[in-house]
Amino acid sequence: MTKNITVPMDEQTKLDLTAGDYVYLTGTIYTARDAAHKRMQESLDKGEALPIDIVNQIIYYMGPSPAREGKVIGSAGPTTAGRMDRYTPRLLDLGLGAMIGKGKRTQDVKDAIVRNKSVYFAAVGGAGALLSKSIIKSEVVAYDDLGTEAIRKLEVKDFPVIVVADSKGNYLYK
């Protein structure tokens, strides 16, 4: 089923998503990949606040190439989600709304998705030039020193993704 969704999404919207749905996202999402996840984990371990409020937000596992002059962003496709699996259940339990990446997740992550009524979307890996056209604004909001791995706040318009893991425990990959 093809759907157009405004993000962040409310609970009912998430519950209505089913693995295999083709979805166009419009609204605000955040980027974070390996190094940003490691730092967020270290902050939580020390009892400190995260640099962004993740509650109900979407994290896109992505580190862009630099923007040319006059462009919003460079190439901007998903990175492999599995490398974030060690950090993900904790973030979901703290209220993270959903994730966008590519590739397999562990059973722990899948369980946390069901437990928290979350959703894991895949964007098409290796289509970074095309996907960059759906990003209309990009701003570094934390960990600027990490370069491509900084946390960015993105405004997206009709950003194409596919539901891989839904809140009912369905999982699209074989």
Added chain:
Amino acid sequence: MREINVNEITEAVSSMCIEVNHVLSEDMKCALDNAFNKEESELGKQILDQLKENLVIAKEEMIPICQDTGMAVIFMEIGQEVHFTGGSLEDAINEGVRKGYVEGYLRKSVVDDPIIRNNTKDNTPAVIHYSVVPGENVKITISPKGFGSENMSRVFMLKPADGIEGVKNAILTAVKDAGPNACPPMVIGVGIGGTFEKCALMAKHALTRKAGVHSDIPYVKELEEEMLDKINALGIGPAGLGGSVTAMAVNVETYPTHIAGLPVGINICCHVNRHIERVI
């Protein structure tokens, strides 16, 4: 003897890094067109169509094909009659990578140490493989390698008794494990024989061979064709979402080996299998 100033190498490496990350080689473009024609799943076709469109946007608007512009892997084939002047060759190659990645708006994906992990901010150093060959030319091959697929690569130290069936199983195991993580449709580089490191290097080098060109050795060519069919029968499909095209090419290189061993290296590459050559 022929003298080559290393500045010429820097300039070549720099422009090649930029070109290879924005324009996919003709053989890979054809492979993607063929994949589109062969794909039976509707979603698979839709994804392949996006990948084709992605290539057009990348080239026309100079946006890298993929944001992971890779770690630069460089094969240097140096004619033994060549004398380099003007400084260190290795420094010149890395200077080319630095210039290409900084001036070409490519992503800086290299950290200075595998444990301490500070970004070097210019994508250096490259991984450079030198070989000395007859003649007075220098052939540079650059293959930026993304790590989504690199991470799914494997080395199997098989036993001679495992034979060709063991090799086939090893390839299928690696591809199945890679699945959606390696951005299928993939290209599979395989090195059979040699030693532990030689098989991995052959697997990497095999990825630089044009998609659609087979080995000259009859049984290896057969193996390449059979494995492509077997991999596609797995049904992983474009983006791992199911379909009839999981791989676009299987390229195999072989080398003599020890009486006690059968090393097999499998280097998995995504559909953005970037390679570019230049002879100086």
